Each structure stands twice: as structure tokens, then as C-alpha cells.
Amino acid sequence: MPDGLWWLPSLVVFAAAAVALVGGLVGLRRLGARRERSALEQGRAGEVRAKGLIVQADNAVREAEREVAFADAQFGPEAAEALRTAVVAARGSLREAFILQQRLDDAEHDTAAERRTWSGRIEDLCGSALASIGEAEAALATRRHAERGAHSDLPALRAQSERLGRRRVEAETMLARLASRFAPSALESARGAVTRVDAALADGTAALAEAGAQLARSEPVADLLGIAADRLERADRDLAEVERFELALAGAQSEAAAEAAALDAELVAARGERDRQDDPDAASALGVAIGDASAVMASRSDVAGDPFADRDRLRAGRDRLEVARAAARNAQQRLDGARGALGGAIAIAESQLRVAEAAIERGRGVVGADARTRLAEAQRQLVMARQEPDPVAALDAARRAAARASDAEALAMYDALGH
Incomplete structure (x- = not known):
């Protein structure tokens, strides 16, 4: 081999070692992936058990909550305290279990070890909840049995x-x-x-x-x-x-009829308020609410066989219409108040303008540009107040005119005193 190629054997050895290393790493990765898939499949049974326990524990907690209310009425709060405490603790355990189940159900990729840990934790939480509720319910059942007398x-x-x-x-x-x-x-x-x-x-x-x-x-x-x-x-x-359900249905029918009559009266009043409304935005919002309530009335046939749904929809429509009417009344009252205050505000602005003009006239050449600029702005705002059709905007302009005129007077007096 020529002396210039002395490095070639070493290069071949290193290349072969690198190829072997890469092959080994790829093989290990594939082996790890197979093991991970196998572990995930083995954990499926635990995840199914965990889901079943969540349902069982949630049903038990719901039933126990009803029992707490009955026990309160039957024996008093002290007798139901153990079950109430168990329900609170079980609810806390279920919240954590639901969070872990959400992690299991989301689209993110989790390792088999993580999923196995979460499933086991869910089983422990639900088992603890079921056990505590079962013990408290058994004690309550014993209490009922002991106080039942002949029924035992x-x-x-x-x-x-x-x-x-x-x-x-x-x-x-x-x-x-x-x-x-x-x-x-x-x-x-x-x-x-x-x-x-x-x-x-x-x-x-x-x-x-x-x-x-x-x-x-x-x-x-x-x-x-x-x-x-x-x-x-x-x-x-x-x-x-x-x-008692048949009586409840009859009561719901009567309540729905009363709600329909009340909503119809509300619609008549709301239409009148909309037509008298000066604020276009408030009138538009009230018109939308009137349309929604009218749609509720028109669609009563869709729930004619369900008086509870009919009553609840009418109540909701009436509540929304009452809110819209209150907002429209507030808007109208705001406009009426602004109209009532506008004349006085313009008079105040005119008076303050005369005072400011007199102060500038007395100072004449010594009064600077700041006071004169404020006076010009006050005059402009007063013109806007007289011409603005919106009484709220006109009232704001009149108040700004008075404020600018007051500023102009103060600046004029400051310039005169400084001179």
C-alpha cells in the first residue's frame, strides 16, 4: 500500500463500527417500541375497570346526596353528618378521578407506565369513595331500622x-x-x-x-x-x-297557560315602548327581544305535549323580554333626564362664556394664546350643544363648553396678574 494511503484501513474499521452502532440503536428502538405497544395492550383491561368504577362511584354519590336530604328531614343534620362527610370526600376523589380519566381519553400520546399509574389511581379513588359511602349508608340504614319499631x-x-x-x-x-x-x-x-x-x-x-x-x-x-x-x-x-306526577302535569299546564298570558301582555307593552323609544339602539335591542319572545309564543306547538318544557320556555322568554324592557326604560330615562338638564347646562355655559370674554377683554393685549384658545373651544362646544339632536351628546357638549370657558377665565386672570 502506498505510504499516502496509510489511513485507509483505519477509516474502514471506523466506518464498520459506526454502521454496527447505528444498526444496534435502531434495533433497540424497535424493540422498545414493541415492548411499549405490548404494555399498552396489557393495560387496556385496567383502563376499562377504571371507567366502570367511575360510573359506579358517580351513581353512588348521586344516590347518597339524595339520602343526605332525606336523612336531614327524618333524623336531623347530626344523624346525616357521617354520610354528608362521606359524600364530600367522595366528590373530591371523583374530581381527581375525572381529571385522570380525561388524561387517558385525550389525544396526547402517553406512555404505558403513565396510563397504568393513572388507571390504578382511579381504581383506588373510586374504591375509597364507594367504601366510605357504603359504610355511612349502612350506619344510616341501621339507624332507620333501630327507630322504625314495628317495621323491623x-x-x-x-x-x-x-x-x-x-x-x-x-x-x-x-x-x-x-x-x-x-x-x-x-x-x-x-x-x-x-x-x-x-x-x-x-x-x-x-x-x-x-x-x-x-x-x-x-x-x-x-x-x-x-x-x-x-x-x-x-x-x-x-x-x-x-x-303525584299527574297533578304535577296539570299544574305545569296551568302555569304554562298563565305564563303565555303574561308573556302576551308583556309583548303588547314592549311593542308600545319600542315605538315610543327615542334611542335607536335601545329600540333595536328591544325589537330583537320582542322577536325572540314572539318566536317562543309561535313555537309552542313544538312542545305542546310537554307542559314542563312549554312552561320553562315561556318563563325564559318572558325573563329575557323583561330585561330588554328594563334596559330600554333606562335608556329612555337617560334621554329624558338629559333633555331636562340641557337648558340649564346651556345657560350655565353661556354665562361662563360671558365671564371669560369679559376677563379676556379686560386683559386685552396681555392675555396669551392659551386663554383665547380655551375660549374659542368653549364657543365651539356651545354651538354643538345647541345643534346636536341627541340630548345626551348635547348635554355633554354644554358641560364641556362651561368647563373650557372656566379654564379660559382662569388663564386670562393668570396672565393679567403675571403682567
């Missing part, structure tokens, strides 16, 4: 369960009859109450069956009877809500 007897609870079952059938018959007259949306709250009744009756019946079996074995049944009595009481409350 198994035969009496079975008889109560049978009565509730018959009422449940009657409630379904009533809802079927109402369904022929009203839209499904109008019956949603009653349907939800029936669903809660079914769940409570199922739980209560299961608890009574287990209590009967344990009683036959001479085993303690107080806890089971307390749970059964609590579930039957929930079913009784929800059934009472369903049974």
Missing part, C-alpha cells in the same frame, strides 16, 4: 313489599295512560322514578329473602332487615313521586 318485623316488611308491588303496577298503568296524551320528554322524570322503584324493590326483596333464610337458621337478621326497610322506604318515596 319480617312479616310486616314482606306485607309492605307486596303493597309497594301493587302500587308499582298501578303507577305503570297511570304512566301508560298519560303516554297517550303527553310527549315522552314530559314523562322522563316519572320514568326515572319508576326505574329507581324497581331497583329498590329488587334489593329489598332480596334482603327479605336472605333474612327469612337466616331467621330459619336462628341467625341474626337485624342488618338485613334494616337494609330491606331502607330500600322499601326509598321505593315508597319514589312511588309517591310518581303518584
Whole structure:
């Protein structure tokens, strides 16, 4: 090999090493990517469990919140304090769980380790929330059982369960009859109450069956009877809500009719105010509100089968129209006030102008340009005040004229004293 190429073998060795290094790095990266994908797939089951627990915990918290209100009414705030505290703590845990679930659901790429950590944290938070609410509800159910007296007897609870079952059938018959007259949306709250009744009756019946079996074995049944009595009481409350629903529908129909009459009267008054309005912007805003309210009245047929929706839309339209009318009245009062004050403001400006002109006349050659400029501006503002059709703008111009004239007088006196 020529002496000038002594470096060539070294170059070949280094090149081969570089190629080997790059190949190794690429292989390691591919291996890491495969491992990451595998870890992500293995974590899917945990993420599904976490989602299910969030739903379960959220439902439990909502049900517990209703129980707090009932416990307050039944036993007083002190008896419901444990459940209320559990609900507050569970809500805090759920907030954190929802934030973590949002991270899992967003479009950003997360590592398998991060997703596994977040899923595990969600499971812990929801499990803790469910456990604390379950303990508090069990204590409350025991309290109800202890104070229920005769209702803790198994035969009496079975008889109560049978009565509730018959009422449940009657409630379904009533809802079927109402369904022929009203839209499904109008019956949603009653349907939800029936669903809660079914769940409570199922739980209560299961608890009574287990209590009967344990009683036959001479085993303690107080806890089971307390749970059964609590579930039957929930079913009784929800059934009472369903049974009052037809009256609630009739009341909503009457309220909707009253709201429609009130809104119609508001529209008549609003149209008169719009026609008498001097401020074009206020008149335009009031016209928009009148159009919206008229559209609500015209579209009543769209919700004719849902008196609750009809009543609520009429109320909302009436509220918006009342706000627009108040704004228009304020604008009109502002214009009327400006008209009333304009004459006096112009008189004050004219008087101040005469005083300033006299001060400049007395000073004559010693009064400088500043005072004369203020006087000219005051005269210009006074002309604007007399010619401006908008009373608010005219009032502002008259006040500026008086202020500029006062400045001119002061500057004239300053120049005269300085000379």
C-alpha cells in the first residue's frame, strides 16, 4: 500500500463500527417500541375497570346526596353528618378521578407506565369513595331500622313489599295512560322514578329473602332487615313521586297557560315602548327581544305535549323580554333626564362664556394664546350643544363648553396678574 494511503484501513474499521452502532440503536428502538405497544395492550383491561368504577362511584354519590336530604328531614343534620362527610370526600376523589380519566381519553400520546399509574389511581379513588359511602349508608340504614319499631318485623316488611308491588303496577298503568296524551320528554322524570322503584324493590326483596333464610337458621337478621326497610322506604318515596306526577302535569299546564298570558301582555307593552323609544339602539335591542319572545309564543306547538318544557320556555322568554324592557326604560330615562338638564347646562355655559370674554377683554393685549384658545373651544362646544339632536351628546357638549370657558377665565386672570 502506498505510504499516502496509510489511513485507509483505519477509516474502514471506523466506518464498520459506526454502521454496527447505528444498526444496534435502531434495533433497540424497535424493540422498545414493541415492548411499549405490548404494555399498552396489557393495560387496556385496567383502563376499562377504571371507567366502570367511575360510573359506579358517580351513581353512588348521586344516590347518597339524595339520602343526605332525606336523612336531614327524618333524623336531623347530626344523624346525616357521617354520610354528608362521606359524600364530600367522595366528590373530591371523583374530581381527581375525572381529571385522570380525561388524561387517558385525550389525544396526547402517553406512555404505558403513565396510563397504568393513572388507571390504578382511579381504581383506588373510586374504591375509597364507594367504601366510605357504603359504610355511612349502612350506619344510616341501621339507624332507620333501630327507630322504625314495628317495621323491623319480617312479616310486616314482606306485607309492605307486596303493597309497594301493587302500587308499582298501578303507577305503570297511570304512566301508560298519560303516554297517550303527553310527549315522552314530559314523562322522563316519572320514568326515572319508576326505574329507581324497581331497583329498590329488587334489593329489598332480596334482603327479605336472605333474612327469612337466616331467621330459619336462628341467625341474626337485624342488618338485613334494616337494609330491606331502607330500600322499601326509598321505593315508597319514589312511588309517591310518581303518584303525584299527574297533578304535577296539570299544574305545569296551568302555569304554562298563565305564563303565555303574561308573556302576551308583556309583548303588547314592549311593542308600545319600542315605538315610543327615542334611542335607536335601545329600540333595536328591544325589537330583537320582542322577536325572540314572539318566536317562543309561535313555537309552542313544538312542545305542546310537554307542559314542563312549554312552561320553562315561556318563563325564559318572558325573563329575557323583561330585561330588554328594563334596559330600554333606562335608556329612555337617560334621554329624558338629559333633555331636562340641557337648558340649564346651556345657560350655565353661556354665562361662563360671558365671564371669560369679559376677563379676556379686560386683559386685552396681555392675555396669551392659551386663554383665547380655551375660549374659542368653549364657543365651539356651545354651538354643538345647541345643534346636536341627541340630548345626551348635547348635554355633554354644554358641560364641556362651561368647563373650557372656566379654564379660559382662569388663564386670562393668570396672565393679567403675571403682567
